[in-house]
Amino acid sequence: MAPVITGVEPHLPTVTADASPAATSFDPGAPPLAELDRQVRAYAELGVGGLLGLDADGLRAAVEPLRAAVAALPMTPAMTGAVTGKAEDHVPFVLVLSPEALAERGHDLDDVAPAMRRGRQRGVSVIDPEELATYRPLDDVWQPDGPFWLLHGIDTGSEFCGATPESALATVRGRGRTPLTIAEGIALTVVRPDMLRPNRCYSLMGSRAGNQRVPAVWISERRAKLGWCWDRNPHTWLGAASAAGRLGA
Numbered sequence: 216m217a218p219v220i221t222g223v224e225p226h227l228p229t230v231t232a233d234a235s236p237a238a239t240s241f242d243p244g245a246p247p248l249a250e251l252d253r254q255v256r257a258y259a260e261l262g263v264g265g266l267l268g269l270d271a272d273g274l275r276a277a278v279e280p281l282r283a284a285v286a287a288l289p290m291t292p293a294m295t296g297a298v299t300g301k302a303e304d305h306v307p308f309v310l311v312l313s314p315e316a317l318a319e320r321g322h323d324l325d326d327v328a329p330a331m332r333r334g335r336q337r338g339v340s341v342i343d344p345e346e347l348a349t350y351r352p353l354d355d356v357w358q359p360d361g362p363f364w365l366l367h368g369i370d371t372g373s374e375f376c377g378a379t380p381e382s383a384l385a386t387v388r389g390r391g392r393t394p395l396t397i398a399e400g401i402a403l404t405v406v407r408p409d410m411l412r413p414n415r416c417y418s419l420m421g422s423r424a425g426n427q428r429v430p431a432v433w434i435s436e437r438r439a440k441l442g443w444c445w446d447r448n449p450h451t452w453l454g455a456a457s458a459a460g461r462l463g464a
Contacts, residue, residue: 218341218442221325228265229329230337235260238332238408247307251278251285254310254406261330261405263312266322267362278310278363280464288367288462306369306410311402311461316362323347324397324441331404331432331439333411338404338439342430349424352396355388356421359463366399368392368459373415375455380429381446383455384420394420395456397430397441403456404432404439411439417456418444 223230237256245253255278256271258264264274288308314324323344331338340347352358370392375383387394395403400419404411411417416433423429428443431453444450 219343221328221340221343223326223329227326227329228262229327230262232260232262232265232330234332234335238406241407241409247285247288248282250307251282251310257406258310258312258330261332263327263330263405266326267312267316267320280361281310281363281365281462284365284462284464288365301370301373304371304373304410304415306371306403306407308365308367309369309399309402309406311364311366311399313358313362313364314398324401327401327405328439328441331401331411331441332408333434333438336436336438338441340441342441342443346424347397350397350422350430351424353394353421353423356393356396357461358396359461361464364464365462366395366402366458366460367462369395369403370457371403371410371415371417372454372456375418376415376453377449377451378455379447379449380418380420380444380455383418387420387455387457390457392457392459393461394418395458396421398422399458400430400432400456401441408439414452416453418453420455 235257259271259274325340328340329337418431427446429446430443
Protein backbone atom coordinates (compact mmCIF):
# COMPACT_ATOMS: atom_id res chain seq x y z
CA MET A 216 0.00 0.00 0.00
CA ALA A 217 1.43 3.38 -1.00
CA PRO A 218 2.10 5.90 1.81
CA VAL A 219 -0.63 8.48 2.26
CA ILE A 220 0.26 12.10 1.55
CA THR A 221 0.03 14.18 4.70
CA GLY A 222 -2.66 16.81 4.39
CA VAL A 223 -1.96 20.44 5.31
CA GLU A 224 -4.30 23.35 5.85
CA PRO A 225 -5.22 24.84 2.45
CA HIS A 226 -4.86 28.40 3.76
CA LEU A 227 -1.22 27.99 4.81
CA PRO A 228 1.01 30.67 3.26
CA THR A 229 3.23 27.93 1.80
CA VAL A 230 0.17 26.55 -0.02
CA THR A 231 -1.34 29.83 -1.22
CA ALA A 232 1.95 31.43 -2.30
CA ASP A 233 2.74 31.85 -5.97
CA ALA A 234 5.89 30.36 -7.46
CA SER A 235 9.08 32.12 -6.40
CA PRO A 236 11.32 33.80 -8.98
CA ALA A 237 14.05 34.05 -6.33
CA ALA A 238 14.08 30.30 -5.65
CA THR A 239 15.03 29.53 -9.25
CA SER A 240 17.53 32.35 -9.82
CA PHE A 241 20.67 31.01 -8.13
CA ASP A 242 23.79 32.73 -9.50
CA PRO A 243 27.03 30.80 -8.82
CA GLY A 244 29.00 34.01 -9.28
CA ALA A 245 27.05 36.03 -6.71
CA PRO A 246 28.81 37.16 -3.51
CA PRO A 247 27.75 35.34 -0.32
CA LEU A 248 25.60 38.20 0.99
CA ALA A 249 23.77 38.50 -2.32
CA GLU A 250 23.08 34.76 -2.17
CA LEU A 251 21.74 35.12 1.37
CA ASP A 252 19.42 37.89 0.19
CA ARG A 253 18.17 35.62 -2.60
CA GLN A 254 17.40 32.83 -0.15
CA VAL A 255 15.56 35.23 2.16
CA ARG A 256 13.48 36.43 -0.81
CA ALA A 257 12.70 32.83 -1.72
CA TYR A 258 11.49 32.13 1.81
CA ALA A 259 9.33 35.25 1.71
CA GLU A 260 7.89 34.56 -1.76
CA LEU A 261 7.11 30.92 -0.95
CA GLY A 262 5.29 31.74 2.30
CA VAL A 263 7.85 30.21 4.65
CA GLY A 264 8.29 33.50 6.50
CA GLY A 265 4.52 33.71 6.78
CA LEU A 266 4.52 30.54 8.90
CA LEU A 267 6.42 32.57 11.48
CA GLY A 268 4.11 35.55 11.09
CA LEU A 269 6.85 37.51 9.31
CA ASP A 270 6.51 39.68 6.22
CA ALA A 271 9.53 40.23 3.95
CA ASP A 272 10.95 43.00 6.14
CA GLY A 273 10.47 40.99 9.31
CA LEU A 274 12.14 37.99 7.73
CA ARG A 275 15.17 40.06 6.72
CA ALA A 276 15.41 41.42 10.25
CA ALA A 277 15.27 37.91 11.73
CA VAL A 278 18.14 36.78 9.50
CA GLU A 279 20.24 39.94 9.98
CA PRO A 280 22.34 38.46 12.85
CA LEU A 281 23.68 35.82 10.44
CA ARG A 282 25.03 38.24 7.85
CA ALA A 283 28.48 38.51 9.43
CA ALA A 284 28.88 34.74 9.38
CA VAL A 285 27.75 34.57 5.76
CA ALA A 286 30.21 37.26 4.66
CA ALA A 287 33.09 35.13 5.92
CA LEU A 288 32.01 31.90 4.22
CA PRO A 289 34.09 30.42 1.39
CA MET A 290 32.06 29.58 -1.69
CA THR A 291 34.10 26.99 -3.62
CA PRO A 292 33.91 23.21 -3.11
CA ALA A 293 37.62 22.90 -2.35
CA MET A 294 37.43 25.50 0.43
CA THR A 295 34.24 24.21 2.05
CA GLY A 296 35.14 20.54 2.38
CA ALA A 297 32.82 19.28 -0.34
CA VAL A 298 34.87 16.16 -0.79
CA THR A 299 33.64 14.69 -4.06
CA GLY A 300 34.76 17.63 -6.17
CA LYS A 301 31.59 17.38 -8.25
CA ALA A 302 30.52 20.96 -8.85
CA GLU A 303 27.00 19.87 -9.67
CA ASP A 304 26.60 18.41 -6.13
CA HIS A 305 27.97 21.39 -4.25
CA VAL A 306 25.96 24.10 -2.46
CA PRO A 307 27.96 26.77 -0.59
CA PHE A 308 25.38 27.37 2.13
CA VAL A 309 21.69 27.18 2.95
CA LEU A 310 19.59 29.21 5.36
CA VAL A 311 17.76 26.75 7.63
CA LEU A 312 14.56 27.44 9.53
CA SER A 313 14.51 25.97 13.04
CA PRO A 314 11.76 23.40 13.74
CA GLU A 315 11.49 24.89 17.23
CA ALA A 316 10.67 28.31 15.79
CA LEU A 317 7.92 26.69 13.72
CA ALA A 318 6.56 24.85 16.75
CA GLU A 319 6.28 28.12 18.67
CA ARG A 320 3.82 29.26 15.98
CA GLY A 321 1.90 25.98 15.93
CA HIS A 322 3.54 24.60 12.78
CA ASP A 323 5.86 21.76 11.85
CA LEU A 324 8.06 20.84 8.91
CA ASP A 325 5.13 19.25 7.07
CA ASP A 326 3.74 22.79 6.78
CA VAL A 327 6.97 23.88 5.04
CA ALA A 328 6.90 20.96 2.59
CA PRO A 329 4.63 22.70 0.01
CA ALA A 330 7.41 25.28 -0.47
CA MET A 331 9.62 22.56 -1.99
CA ARG A 332 8.49 23.62 -5.45
CA ARG A 333 9.34 21.89 -8.69
CA GLY A 334 7.96 24.20 -11.32
CA ARG A 335 4.27 24.66 -10.51
CA GLN A 336 4.15 21.52 -8.36
CA ARG A 337 4.12 22.00 -4.59
CA GLY A 338 6.07 19.62 -2.42
CA VAL A 339 4.40 17.01 -0.22
CA SER A 340 5.22 14.85 2.79
CA VAL A 341 4.25 11.24 3.49
CA ILE A 342 5.49 11.47 7.10
CA ASP A 343 2.46 12.30 9.21
CA PRO A 344 2.75 14.82 12.09
CA GLU A 345 2.76 12.12 14.77
CA GLU A 346 5.68 10.30 13.18
CA LEU A 347 7.45 13.52 12.26
CA ALA A 348 7.52 14.52 15.93
CA THR A 349 9.52 11.37 16.76
CA TYR A 350 12.50 12.30 14.59
CA ARG A 351 15.40 13.87 16.47
CA PRO A 352 18.90 14.95 15.43
CA LEU A 353 21.57 12.32 16.01
CA ASP A 354 23.64 12.78 19.14
CA ASP A 355 26.62 14.11 17.15
CA VAL A 356 24.52 16.59 15.17
CA TRP A 357 24.67 20.02 16.78
CA GLN A 358 22.00 22.58 15.92
CA PRO A 359 22.61 26.28 16.65
CA ASP A 360 20.14 28.24 18.74
CA GLY A 361 17.85 30.81 17.17
CA PRO A 362 15.11 30.76 14.54
CA PHE A 363 17.60 30.35 11.67
CA TRP A 364 21.07 28.91 11.19
CA LEU A 365 23.50 28.38 8.32
CA LEU A 366 24.40 24.99 6.91
CA HIS A 367 27.58 25.29 4.83
CA GLY A 368 29.80 23.24 2.56
CA ILE A 369 26.91 21.07 1.39
CA ASP A 370 27.27 18.06 -0.89
CA THR A 371 24.08 16.36 -2.06
CA GLY A 372 25.95 13.05 -2.09
CA SER A 373 25.21 11.52 -5.46
CA GLU A 374 28.36 9.41 -4.97
CA PHE A 375 26.27 7.37 -2.51
CA CYS A 376 23.56 6.44 -5.02
CA GLY A 377 23.35 2.66 -4.77
CA ALA A 378 24.82 2.58 -1.24
CA THR A 379 22.87 1.98 1.95
CA PRO A 380 22.27 4.98 4.22
CA GLU A 381 23.96 2.98 6.99
CA SER A 382 27.24 2.70 5.06
CA ALA A 383 26.97 6.26 3.71
CA LEU A 384 26.66 7.65 7.23
CA ALA A 385 29.81 5.82 8.31
CA THR A 386 31.71 7.30 5.35
CA VAL A 387 30.39 10.81 5.98
CA ARG A 388 31.38 10.66 9.65
CA GLY A 389 34.80 9.27 8.73
CA ARG A 390 35.41 12.36 6.62
CA GLY A 391 34.58 14.66 9.52
CA ARG A 392 31.38 15.83 7.87
CA THR A 393 27.84 15.96 9.19
CA PRO A 394 24.63 14.45 7.76
CA LEU A 395 21.65 16.69 7.00
CA THR A 396 18.55 16.72 9.18
CA ILE A 397 14.96 16.86 7.92
CA ALA A 398 14.85 20.63 8.48
CA GLU A 399 18.06 21.06 6.49
CA GLY A 400 16.95 18.82 3.62
CA ILE A 401 13.71 20.74 3.27
CA ALA A 402 15.59 24.05 3.39
CA LEU A 403 17.98 22.85 0.68
CA THR A 404 15.08 21.81 -1.54
CA VAL A 405 13.20 25.08 -0.97
CA VAL A 406 16.04 27.50 -1.80
CA ARG A 407 17.89 25.29 -4.32
CA PRO A 408 15.18 23.29 -6.13
CA ASP A 409 17.67 22.66 -8.93
CA MET A 410 19.64 20.33 -6.63
CA LEU A 411 16.82 17.77 -6.42
CA ARG A 412 17.37 15.95 -9.69
CA PRO A 413 16.14 12.70 -11.23
CA ASN A 414 18.28 9.82 -9.95
CA ARG A 415 20.18 12.23 -7.66
CA CYS A 416 17.89 12.63 -4.68
CA TYR A 417 19.14 12.60 -1.07
CA SER A 418 18.76 10.87 2.26
CA LEU A 419 18.69 13.03 5.40
CA MET A 420 20.61 10.80 7.76
CA GLY A 421 20.97 13.38 10.55
CA SER A 422 17.38 12.87 11.76
CA ARG A 423 16.33 9.51 13.20
CA ALA A 424 13.41 8.12 15.17
CA GLY A 425 15.17 5.24 16.92
CA ASN A 426 14.34 2.73 14.20
CA GLN A 427 15.52 1.74 10.73
CA ARG A 428 13.71 4.55 8.93
CA VAL A 429 15.88 7.21 7.33
CA PRO A 430 14.12 10.35 6.06
CA ALA A 431 14.78 11.48 2.51
CA VAL A 432 13.60 13.87 -0.19
CA TRP A 433 13.00 12.49 -3.66
CA ILE A 434 10.95 13.14 -6.79
CA SER A 435 7.60 11.44 -7.22
CA GLU A 436 4.97 12.36 -9.81
CA ARG A 437 7.11 15.39 -10.78
CA ARG A 438 7.02 16.87 -7.28
CA ALA A 439 9.36 16.89 -4.30
CA LYS A 440 8.36 14.39 -1.64
CA LEU A 441 9.53 14.05 1.97
CA GLY A 442 9.40 10.45 3.09
CA TRP A 443 11.66 7.71 4.41
CA CYS A 444 13.58 4.66 3.26
CA TRP A 445 15.14 1.76 5.18
CA ASP A 446 18.60 2.19 6.67
CA ARG A 447 19.97 -0.96 5.01
CA ASN A 448 18.22 -0.65 1.64
CA PRO A 449 20.22 0.78 -1.27
CA HIS A 450 18.52 2.79 -4.02
CA THR A 451 20.23 3.71 -7.27
CA TRP A 452 18.40 7.06 -7.32
CA LEU A 453 19.02 8.08 -3.70
CA GLY A 454 22.28 9.53 -2.43
CA ALA A 455 23.13 10.92 1.00
CA ALA A 456 23.53 14.63 1.72
CA SER A 457 26.22 15.98 4.04
CA ALA A 458 27.76 19.28 5.04
CA ALA A 459 30.96 20.74 6.44
CA GLY A 460 29.14 22.28 9.41
CA ARG A 461 26.61 24.69 10.90
CA LEU A 462 26.86 28.30 12.04
CA GLY A 463 24.61 30.32 14.30
CA ALA A 464 24.39 34.04 14.90
